[in-house]
Amino acid sequence: MPLDKNRRHRRYRFPVRRGPRFRIATHRHGYARPAPHAAHHSFRAMASKKKLSLEHWISYRFGLVASRTGAVMSARYVAPHDLPMPAWRSLAVIARFGPLSAGELGERTSSDPFRVVRAIDLLVKRGLITRNPDPSDRRRARLELTSAGRAVYEEIVQGAIANEKFIRAGLTAQEIRLLESMLDRIDAQVQALSAGLSGPPEADDL
Known part of the structure; x- marks a missing residue:
């Protein structure tokens, strides 16, 4: 058929x-x-389920960069003066913004009170800073560099500036301006998060 x-x-x-x-x-x-x-x-649904890998976390990348640059600073410029990095950061902040109280130093270094006190004690013992009562408020001390502290700071900061120039050499002027703007925005987000103005996103949203 x-x-x-x-x-x-x-x-x-x-x-x-x-x-x-x-x-x-x-x-x-x-x-x-x-x-x-x-x-x-279909692809949008798949992408929404994809998790943000550790190597793409902003906080993780910042931590790596800070740790690596700090290691270079310590080995080349800070260790020869027998200073730990927290003490050097405190010295640099006092040199830039001093005179400061211990609380103001903690805020500008983002360090916990215990580390701030240890750094201050070491710098005072070494004769690099003074810790005197604040004339405007006798309840708090005022931290300032001594002449010896200024000399140590000026010597170490030359190495810090050399490192900074080397890092910036990999970026254009426009990229540096954009990076600085982005860092300001990220810092504002972190401060808002720290102040509890906004809660962290859910893990599934990353």
Whole structure:
């Protein structure tokens, strides 16, 4: 019995899975892709479930950069003066913003009170800073550099500036301005987070 002409040319389709996308197989035309809008929604759904890897965390990258630059500073310029890095940071901040109280020093170095006190005690013992009562408020001490502290600071800061110039040499002037603007915005976000103005995002949102 001869086959019906229309039936003979009819295409038979059956589902075939190829990875994350669904395709249709035919015996005449190979594979037919799904509609563009369907694929778009599928990829968006997959992307929303993707987690942010550790190496892409801003805080993780900042920590690495700070740790590596600090190691270079310590080995080349700070260690020869027998100073730990927290003491050097305190010395540099007092040189830039002094006179300061212990509380103001802690805020500008983002250090806990215990480390601030240890750094101050060491710098005073070494004769690099003075700790005298504040004339305007006798309840707090005023921290200032001595002449010896200024000399040590000026010697170490030359190495810090050399490091900074080397790092900046990898960026254009426009990139540096953009980076500084972005750092200001990130710092504002961190301060808001620290102040409890906004809660951290859910892990599934990253």
